[in-house]
């Protein structure tokens with residue numbers, strides 16, 4: 001029975017992945033990591049402070065490690 005359950009779980013994960021992939025650009029997905037090139041803190045893209053970053057200074061990182069390596073520190077408001 002155990003093996004059977006595992007197969008079912010794997011199958012449902014594949015379905016979920018396919019559904020996510022089929023959403024294309026419509027789904028905003030999980031928050032991204034963004035920062036201003038002029039400021040130290042980096043934010044979740046959902047943070048209110050992101051709205052104040054001018055578009056020409058807005059940079060996006062693959063993950064928080066990338067932002068840390070670029071010399072940014074986590075925002076205290078959104079705690080990315």
Ligand SMILES: [Zn+2]
Pocket residue numbers: 042043044047048049050075076077078079
């Ligand atoms: Zn923030």
